[in-house]
Amino acid sequence: MSDKPIYVTQPYLPPLEEFLPYLEQIWQSRQLTNGGPFHKQLEEALCEYLGVEHLALFANGTLALVTALQALRITGEVITTPYSFVATAHSLLWNGIRPVFVDIDPVTLNMDPSKIEAAITPLTTAILPVHCYGNPCELDSIQTIADSYNLKVVYDAAHAFGVKVLNRSILQHGDLSILSFHATKVFTTFEGGAIVCPDAKTKQHIDNLKNFGFVNETTVVAPGINGKMSEFGAALGLLQLKHVDQALARRREIDRDYRKQLAGIPGVVCMERGNQTHDNHAYFPILITPEYKLSRDELYERMRRRGIFGRRYFYPLISNFPMYRGFPSAQHSNLSVATAISEQIICLPIYPNLSGTEQRRVCEVIATAPLEGR
Ligand code: T4K
Numbered sequence: 001m002s003d004k005p006i007y008v009t010q011p012y013l014p015p016l017e018e019f020l021p022y023l024e025q026i027w028q029s030r031q032l033t034n035g036g037p038f039h040k041q042l043e044e045a046l047c048e049y050l051g052v053e054h055l056a057l058f059a060n061g062t063l064a065l066v067t068a069l070q071a072l073r074i075t076g077e078v079i080t081t082p083y084s085f086v087a088t089a090h091s092l093l094w095n096g097i098r099p100v101f102v103d104i105d106p107v108t109l110n111m112d113p114s115k116i117e118a119a120i121t122p123l124t125t126a127i128l129p130v131h132c133y134g135n136p137c138e139l140d141s142i143q144t145i146a147d148s149y150n151l152k153v154v155y156d157a158a159h160a161f162g163v164k165v166l167n168r169s170i171l172q173h174g175d176l177s178i179l180s181f182h183a184t185k186v187f188t189t190f191e192g193g194a195i196v197c198p199d200a201k202t203k204q205h206i207d208n209l210k211n212f213g214f215v216n217e218t219t220v221v222a223p224g225i226n227g228k229m230s231e232f233g234a235a236l237g238l239l240q241l242k243h244v245d246q247a248l249a250r251r252r253e254i255d256r257d258y259r260k261q262l263a264g265i266p267g268v269v270c271m272e273r274g275n276q277t278h279d280n281h282a283y284f285p286i287l288i289t290p291e292y293k294l295s296r297d298e299l300y301e302r303m304r305r306r307g308i309f310g311r312r313y314f315y316p317l318i319s320n321f322p323m324y325r326g327f328p329s330a331q332h333s334n335l336s337v338a339t340a341i342s343e344q345i346i347c348l349p350i351y352p353n354l355s356g357t358e359q360r361r362v363c364e365v366i367a368t369a370p371l372e373g374r
């Protein structure tokens with residue numbers, strides 16, 4: 001059996017020769033960044049592919065989140081989920097906003113809408129839910145609550161590239177949605193991200209914010225930041241788009257094969273995908289329950305020893321990190337579902353170039369590890 005390491009993900013890179021013409025253009029134009037031709041083309045191409053009207057590219061998803069909160073002038077307290085990558089809550093602290101954590105739903109692993117109202121205080125200004133693993137949040141329930149309390153909704157859609165519900169992009173929901181195009185995401189621009197905007201005026205405002213607040217050579221209208229995507233990233237994005245449907249199709253097959261191969265192993269639960277009509281199979285999370293003869297961490301270590309680097313996304317919970325654990329909403333008693341899930345979760349390798357043999361190796365280790373004892 002090959003010992004070649006298998007990581008939780010690997011970026012899909014098109015053949016290098018297909019990228020060279022883009023590089024030649026960059027070398028010729030000498031336009032490396034600041035809204036060059038590839039940047040403009042990628043914004044248009046992504047709007048068309050994703051089925052959204054306006055989108056502003058960013059250097060990464062975290063800057064997109066920080067800027068989205070700035071653009072809506074969010075202050076005070078924001079209700080969010082502890083079950084996410086730490087950037088979700090960090091974007092709030094960077095804006096001087098206090099995160100208020102609510103528990104997640106045990107099936108979708110997204111923020112549980114029935115817990116939101118109890119967390120609203122006079123200081124609450126917005127809700128920041130995450131479409132975790134690309135599974136859609138309960139969009140209508142969240143919007144109804146936001147409308148009745150006059151709250152903004154910013155979706156952290158870092159995992160949700162291309163996801164649609166009832167054939168409509170989930171990125172059209174809420175006031176703003178942000179995407180990540182990091183190397184570990186289904187669609188990558190090396191580093192990168194975007195804010196999906198509802199109208200041209202909002203996009204213009206966000207475009208100003210991501211360029212230091214400049215509106216022209218001599219006028220600065222806001223304390224903006226440098227959030228721009230480079231021409232290199234935008235060029236890779238344009239090329240990626242040509243291959244992305246094929247990459248998503250392969251992910252779908254891998255998801256299907258995991259479900260077949262892991263079925264019947266006691267204590268291994270493959271998480272169901274959500275109600276999306278277009279899925280991206282961004283992650284393949286499983287839960288290790290007490291029926292499995294080893295603990296989650298024992299399996300995790302056993303896999304590592306066999307060169308299989310699954311990841312415990314999202315353990316620890318954000319609310320357990322030192323800068324959050326003092327908040328009243330971070331207490332375990334408030335977050336019992338998220339705590340339990342974070343102690344059982346492992347995300348298995350899923351990426352277009354994962355071979356059938358490699359996938360079988362992953363499943364075999366999971367199936368045989370309990371038989372080998374502790
Ligand atoms: N909101 C949510 C819900 C997010 O999940 C994220 C990011 C964000 C916001 C912020 O978006 P960005 O600012 O990142 O655009 C990774 C990613 O760095 C992070 O983007 C992602 N979420 C998070 C879930 O995962 P790590 O620390 O697990 O990455 P790392 O470097 O350990 O990579 C995992 C595996 O991927 C490696 O073992 C090998 C493979 N890999 C990784 C990289 C970077 C490659 O094959 N090539 C590569 O270039 O955080």
